[in-house]
Amino acid sequence: MGAVKLIINSDISTDYSKDNEKLLKNFGIPFKISNDKLFFISMNEVEFSTSDINGNDFIIDMLSDIPKFYLGGTFSNFNDNVKKALLQVFGEIQLSVNLINSSDGESDWLNLQLNNDLTIEYSLESDEEGYENEDEEEDLQDEYEVAELVSTAEISSEKNTTVTDIDGNSYNLVEIDTQLWISKNLNISKYRNGDEIPQVQDAAEWAVLTTGAWCYYENKEENGITYGKLYNWFAVNDPRGLAPEGFHIPSDEEWNCLTEYLGGENVAGGKMKEKGKVHWAEPNKKANNTTGFTGLPGGYCNYEGTFWCLGEIGRWWSSSDDETEGMSISLNSDNGIALVYYFDKTSGFSVRCLKD
Template sequence: MSKPYMFTALIALMFVLIVSIVLRYTGAADVSTSAEIENTAPTVDTIRFSTSAYGADDLSTSGILPNIGADRTIHINGQITDLNGESDIASSTLSLMFYHSAATAGCTEDKNDCYFVATCDANYTSGDDTQIAYDCPVSLAYWVDATDSASIYEPNTWLADVFVEDVAGLANTNTATIEVNSLLALNLPDGIDYGTRALGEQSSSTTNVETVLTQRGNTKADVEVLGTTMSCSALGTLPIDAQAWSLTDTDYASGTTLTGSFVPTLRNINLRTDDANELTASLYWNIAIPASGVKGTCTGSNTIVIVAQPIEQALLLDGRLQNVHYTTGTRSGFTGSTGNFIIEAGETYTFSIGGVTIGTISYDSIPTDRFVFLQDLLGLARTNTTDTGLVKRAQFIQSLATETNLTGATVLTIPTTAHTRLGEPIDFSSVSDATLQAKIDIVHSGRTLRTATQAQEHMNDTLTYEGVASSYTVTAVQGANTTISPASRTVASGNTTSFTVSANSGYTLSVSGCGGTLSGATYTTGAITANCTVTTSATAQEGTITQYGTVAYAGGPYDQLGTTRNQGGYYRTVTIGTQTWFKENLNLGTMITGTTNQTNNSTLEKYCYSNSTTRCANDGALYQWNEAMQYSTTEGAQGICPNGWHIPTDAEWKTLEIFLGMTQAQADATGNRGTDQGTKLKVSGSSGFDAVLAGYRDGAGAFNHQAAGTLIWSSTISGANAWRRSVYTGNTTVIRYTDSQQNGFSVRCLQD
């Protein structure tokens, strides 16, 4: 081929190639694309405390009030968002922990303070494609811990931790708080039915009525009782004090008689803490039926009211120390916004920050002003700001506080991180500042430990701010027939002091005030934290039997010396205070049978228990009131007593009882009165009165209660009845009551 043709062919070929290339790069094409979206964790947006499933109402403001004696279901609900779409959230990953703050997260399920819902309900139709609604039903027991201002856990709260996790394993949580309110509730009896009783009967431990009180709330409770007169359908009434209550299974004589005013029983029903068993306590009711003057069905009403046990608080101070953990044998918690914490008799309180123990104090050692300074935890005088262990504690606490400028600071708040990060204990007696600094660094990066001087200054500022003086005055008040010296003392805060005391001859000394104790002639106060008073008083010592204190009179069981019981015609005497009494019951007259009434005739008549002359010889005789008074109605009449002696009046019995330790108010009351005066009056009692348990003869002629009790006349009438005194075995008090004059009781004589 010639060159011209070859050139032309090459040009043509190049054109074809060029055209084909142009056609290739100008044709349509599908291009693939890709991007990977990161997964984000879901969020718990809202938490409500509602009364119904998915409800919109919220109990956060009002708090949760448990149901009386039954569970209450609340619904903790709200909204969860997953920006990757609602399908990323599996309902099986929704859970709830609802717990009392003192129990902390991760607690073991317990109906008092810790509830767990392993799987909450979910609604995927709520909200947009990234949102779901959740609902966690919680069935709260009626004894769930209360945390409101009326409760013993007032500084604490309840927390709801809602937990969610998506399908990729990313999780999130949110927390809300609420108070559980106090519920004061007990099951009270519908009625008290004493059944059928005989005239003159006093119920016993086997015939009393038991009423069971059951805790139906979450508040410690007591009950107060009030009685009314019981009206009988056919004849008469039963007075208020015919009924008696007690905390133990006992008889009428050992109980506390009802009055027309509310009286605390001190039954003190505690908080229920056992999930399996109810908490109950009993009141026992007894009744005393007069020997005559009543018939038919007797009805009345007793009022029983429930009262909350008072809450007592103290304050932890170096400033007001907030959020310090404390534990006792029965509870734990954190000090409140004013450093406040609940205190209760019998408890010991240990304060800590994480694993670091700050100090311990018992209820009895908490000062009367209810301020607990660091010095009080260590048993130091409050004016002591130099003790090594004290100063180190102050440095540590003040440096941990959230507040950084402590000048004038009245509240120091311990951060929650301090409790979670500080696990090792500290020996404050020997710890170095370098070690304390390392502890502070764990909680606050870059925070400098406060110096000992700064710590001491703040402790002194706290004492001044709280109005705690550096010293106080203890004033002596001298009672009659006593001495005390000096007249006053000035004492440094937290220190003790002492006084020299004595009583005049023939008197027994008592000293009280300022939390002190008496040893010999020295009275030493407790730690002085406020101005207080030490007071002395004295009571005349009880008389003793004079060997030759005898009176010759008919029926006397002793010889002239009063040493041999040989029916020798002499009664022994005993001087008690300003009164001289026969030491034996009278036993003069001619015995008649119990079924026969004594009459105003020329014969002095007597009853012997069970119609047995042996009983008269051992215990004395029994007399109807008119026979004992020899048919006089004059108070203080001689009656059947010898010349120079008389039947004691009701007021003279009170004189005896007050001398033995009753108050005037106790002596004036009816029913069981006083404390241990009955014990003092009985045989071998300290008074020497020797009230033998002779029993009595009732108005129907039956004999009762020999060896169990004795009833002794006074010469004071009360309507158709007369006042008497009685003491019973197993009972330490003295009963003052009116009874029918037809009864046969013992008689004692009192010297004019």
């Protein structure tokens, strides 16, 4: 087999500091400084051949070889010290690499994540249905000539960019295009002015509400630790303010800006969903979380006060509505779609906030 070229071309940035600059220099990690930001420059061409990867299956062995060089560098040591340096400066790093088939132009995705525990996760996913087993991956061994990085997420570490709500809950922030989102579901029990938001656990009472309320999925507090609270639309749009100071609940237009930036509703969902099966049920198709949005399947409470689809569906309110229903966006384990739809305002959905 001839050499195969992997082209990595992207920037990841964080707030500038002398200590971070020194750390990157010590380990030879390429960077630049612009507008009080440190940019990790990952512009590199790496050539693989059968002798480089020591195996017969190009795709699988390419994946297993990735941890041996740091992103944007050369075939130097991707050791624990380099991983720690990258994590200290940039937080968790997530990348998606588009594998371009030189014969027919079709593409697949290589997803790579450097985690806080220094582990590296990677997976291969088809633009169509994904790979169900290794045999399908082996069939691709001679098809790929070029792999090009086409998207990346700027994921800020907690020490650099967080917001705290009135209850003292802290949320990391993630920048996606020009928008700054909280990267987990809201878990607040008070409006911005300090007034309590009622917790309603009775299904019959929930179904007839016309004022703000919240609940945990199946009224179990432990679900709130992972998935946050479920709010009806009336809480979302209460004039006392549900979002932390300086933030707001996204409008229909702002959700649409996000999905359009990600390539449209049909593909945006995969880029917004948390990867893997820790929280999402099978099959969690298309999930690569390249945005850092880390959408979780918190399920929902319907207009009758009945709970549905924990692990399978995540739904988030918009501030927009028509006369009887509120607009929401939905992610599903079965596909990579970000579905925009209107639901009864008494429904209980998750909430994300956007910086003003």
